[in-house]
Amino acid sequence: MKFDNDEIKKIAHLARININEKEAIKVSEKLEGILGLIDQMTQVNTDCIEPMAHALDITQPFREDKVTEGDIREKSLKLSKETDQSLFIVPRVIE
């Protein structure tokens, strides 16, 4: 598997990570190596095998729709770089 610069940049964009030209070359080499390792999987016949998403057969438990830890607005907002009253502030997205 070979990545060209455009592909690496596309993956980086999907992952929301900035990447410059120089890094893109470095990263593509490393990713190619890792994908080479992953490609060992192709040798295995997996027809009719049920995919395993989880180690144990678990089902999602239900609980009552009740507030358990309320009043955490102040605590939560304090952690953000920029807030205004009860809101997190980000650059304008709607003109």
Added chain:
Amino acid sequence: MLNLSLKELSECLKEKKFSSVELTHFFLNRLDLHNESINAFITIDKDKSLAMAKRSDEMIKEGNQNYLTGIPIAQKDIFCAEGWKTSCGSKMLDNFIAPYDSTVINKFNAVGAVNLGKTNMDEFAMGSSNETSFYGNVKNPWDIKTVPGGSSGGSAAAVAGRLAPAATATDTGGSIRQPASLCGLTGLKPTYGLVSRYGMIAFASSLDQAGPMCHTAEDCAAMMNVMSGHDPKDSTSILREKENYLTSINDPIKGLKIGIPKEFFSDGLEPEIEKIIEQGINEYKKLGAEIVEISLPNNHLSIPVYYVIAPAEASSNLSRYDGVRYGYRTKEYDDLMEMYCKTREEGFGDEVKRRIMIGTYVLSAGYYDAYYLKAQKIRRLISEDFKKAFENCDVILGPSAPSVAFPIGDKKEDPLKMYMQDVYTISTNLAGLPGLSMPAGLMNKLPVGIQLIGNYFSEAKLLNIANIFQMNTGWHNLSPEEFK
């Protein structure tokens, strides 16, 4: 105080030989003396630790003493602890003061254990040498030119250097067992779902599991008695009755059937390590165990499968770090997209970015079936191998890691070499099984670990089997010279 087990510390506290405040002072002084040289802790807060110790002393005075009351425990910096910086080894969370307690921390607080500080780790638990931490690499107390293993390298170094009596750790692909092996400790990765993941910063949610790192199996059992248990706040937490892991710790192991997977003794394992593992097997024979050969034919696929599943889950889990609600935010940006992309470029280290990108790629349109689905199918095959193996044995024994502690920088630039460190541990995470590493010898004066893998929920048995070994050998009592 330096060399006492958790049980002995507990007895001394009960008999008022020393108080929790004195004990905590003692270990805080050890940190002053040694932390700079091994970099095991990211955050130390003496006032907070001593305030907790004072409260513990009151609990003891009131006759309200549990096994771990008053004992300082080092906490991996992956567990949210209210009021403590919880960085997960990342610049992204360098400014993050946890607003709540993880369930693990909550449980230690409830029994009156003292939080001695937050230990260093590979960034977001991604690494096997503790070299990816934003806070610098941790050094192995056995030889400070070598790595302690990872990702729980800080916890391992702290306990090995006797800077803490015991520590918590987490294991996604070997992050408890490999550092335990490289630092001469006993570490247990429990069955998936036995210890709550609530407030434990997520890496790969279907694999992550917390466990203890201590000198002995008995200490690990005492830690498990606190850490384990169902938690409604974690939807993957197992609903089953809480066990007492100390009850059967001394049971005889005569007639125990130990399975030796031939695949664990092939190329890549240092011959001297193989010899040490064989000595361990002979020790078990002497103790009355029966040895049978078993096969885990798909074990070699566990690394490729892991490097699809873990990065895939990580790319999703780590999407929460966007600079909006908490954590690092880049300084200059013109729009929201630029804010996200620059924040993540600057806030994450190279290994984390690599894994996010691999995860993004394998989940992207057109590749899902070839990678993620394929990996999930082979995960089933790996898991079935264990099922078959346990039809013929009670426990599986092999090496924990293919090498002893290696020089700092040795594998840093070659991810593939680094990933091989977990070749014997990853399959257990994929299957969700419990695994334990314990010291079994020295190679070039560096510790070698034996790994025991058990069936689901066989932690008590694993701890028992390890404890019997430790009652008859002395490897777990060794300490690095400069930290005695």
